[in-house]
Amino acid sequence: MDAHKLGIERAVFIMLVAGIGFFLLAFIGLGLTPWFNINHELKGHKKTQHVPLLTPLQLKGRQIYIANGCYYCHSQFVRPVADDPLRFGAVSKAWEYKHQYPNLLSTRRKGPDLTRESLDHPADWEYVHLYDPRMIAPWSIMPAYHWMFDGSPGKPNKQGRALVAYLGTLGQARKREMLAKGTLKKVFVQGIGTVLHYPYKGGRLMSPGYDHVVYFHKAPRIADTRSARARGKHLYAMDCASCHGATGNGRGVAAQYLTPRPVRLNAFRFRASFVYKVLYYGRPGSAMPSWVRAADAFLTPRDLWSVAYYVQTLHRHATVPPTAHAPIAKTAALVKLGGAQFATNCATCHGPKGEGNGVLATALTPAPVDLAMMNPSARWVYHTINHGRTGTAMPSFSTLPRKVRWAISYFVETLAKKPKDIQSAAAAPGKTVRIARLTAAQSSAHN
């Protein structure tokens, strides 16, 4: 047979050409060549200076990450396609992976991509989530890693600390590089804090091949309808209740392990637009992530408004703090005194009108709250003045006379901006009556 004469059926030929030859051809052509291609591109690449060498603890954390198969479900590369850049941040570049042996790119996503994880969540959040993911996300299917803790999320052992230290490095190199290059900026947002302004340009994400971008900035506001609140209620139960509590009392299952504690939402009569803003940016310096950008969140503008409207309704669950049971009666003179005292004690941080823009505000993490937009009830202001807020720059002012404390509390109530939310929502045809009813129910609950 001809084929035989050619040798293609001879053992030596098969072993040398098919066995060794083609294997080596592939290894050289599609193994070594891309490899040298990458090396060549990275040679003298200034960006690689931003890639940190891991500390021994972080390296141990990486080993634990590998040992427990984290890389099976959590990929570590952001593709320039689909929802990747919007969900997980800037598209991955080859230089970011310098010093990685082996790579942890992964071929699977059961949980979110972790390339930019450290920009989404602080360590205390990671600890709670690692201890039992269902304390944060009730539907999560991630395993609980109890053995990395000595009994509670507040007490990580060496394994837990190492793993979280490693997670804290993910995304840092790219962040530094982008800050140095100016494509990422630190911007102070009033009442929110210093946020990283992500690589959007004119509302458009700067990623090649990605055109169908959701315009979060310019997203139209949706009306405050019953269906919006129902959607908000669903999302609140899924995403918020684990920290802020089902009634918004700030006592979710995860709350006690977070510093600062999650905000007691029902103590405030929020402006919806402010809730939207917090959901959009998150609160730097706390465990509150951005619900637009955090890998596991990714709510749409519509969802953010829905949650905002639902959070407004939580005030009906408001309780009276134990320390504020016997208030001093509110008088015009007292409010005036409060104004003067607020200017003395509070304005340096919270700003003259309580908008979270005092002279010290930009230096503080977390930043002072915007009292005008959050509109807390006087009793809870009094409570906070007494106790301060652990994990923030807000100290206890219990040394001030009781009268002054009540005076400031009443004054803070007057800082509230007029709620236009109800008007704009009512402008939607056919919704007026329902909104009015809800508002009445709300106010009666408050009284």
Next chain:
Amino acid sequence: MKRSETQELVAGESLIEPRLIKAHIAAAVFWLIYLIVGGGLLVAIKFTWPNFLGNIPELTWGRLRFVHTQTVAYGWFVDIFLAAIYYMVPRLTRVKLASPTLAWFNFYFYNTMVAMGVFQLMEGHNLGVVWMEYPSFINILMLISYAALAYNFFASYLRSQERNLYVSSWYMMSFVIWATLNWIMGGLVPAYIAPGIASAVVGGLFIHDLVGLVVTPLATAMIYYFLPVMLRRPIYSHSLSLMGFWSLAFFYPLVGIHHYYYSPIPMWAQYIAQGTSFMLFFTVYTVLYNVYKTMKGRWGDLADNIALRWLIGGTVFYLMVCTQGPLQALLVEQPLIHFTDWVIGHSHMALLGFGTFVAMGFIHYAWPRLTGNELNKSLSEWSFWLAFVGCAWMFIDLWIAGLLEGYYWGYGKPWMDSIVRLQPYWLSRTLSGVMVLTGFILVAINLIVTARAKQPATDSPAVLAGAR
């Protein structure tokens, strides 16, 4: 292969080491059931009940998943491939195994290594290279096994007087070389030599070489050997066999980068991987055309011949998985299905559908001839249909789940929405897995019952019928 040669292959009972082959088959079936129970099933249950057995580090999802995948490749497949090699090679070369002692040593040594690998993975010692998770000391020790196999394997061919190499021999020869080279490449390069993205480049090659140059060649060798033997008729076309083999040898090593599409790997390499992946159509269709032409007029045999049915069932899955593969390796498909359960469905169809079914064909053909007793017919029927229906159910379930997952992500739904939506599919997948497992447990029972049946081996009607 001429008709007369086919007869001789059936007859060559005196050349083989029946006990060695039986031992490897038994070990392989043990690993098969172990990897489903101790790996796949527990892992699948944890999708629905994440706290199930959750407080024991050794039994968490991440560690058991390694046990599942590693035992598939290196426990079940390599063991059954060794059995097949020991069954086929002496007949093809007409010489006995050079050193049965070495082969027996290798049996104990290799399976000890696999068991140790399971233990190490559960203890959290992991190399971190996808599909190469055994810690390095096991990887190095396993090279002894490859050397032992290579010695026995090539000694057979060197001492053989046979001038013509049969198709299966081409595949097996390449397998021995590819498996060794791939083992060295995967264990060494991504974890120690290639940094960062280059590590993913080589890791990608390794992942696909494991499927394409380890599982596929040996499964194809089995098809080319056992199909003519079962049908007592030569393969339809020798030229097609040649084309199938050489296109596999050329294209398969070049496709691995398709595991990391849209990663920072240079785009030109991804385009080449896309092209070569698409060329696999040619390879697979050539082989399968050859197979189905050989089957022409004999499809009725499937009704009685359980071994043939497993084998042909495997080729049907091969046809499907390799129609799916080149198409889903197109860059346009990737934004939607990459990272999703679709790929899990695909890889299960390759290894569980194609590889395992073909290997089951070998087991069901060889076992009666090795033990001299006929398999229990009712158990055979039940095991085949449970496994077949269970597999089909699992694959379809995972494809639907994968598409849903992809669309949920692509339409910008919150992450948790996709998890909640997929819960029923994961439960259904677990049930399909139980069905497949039941089928394979029945296979194991069938093998045990057959081996223990007290019938004189020499004048058993089954053997006489088989040798006719």
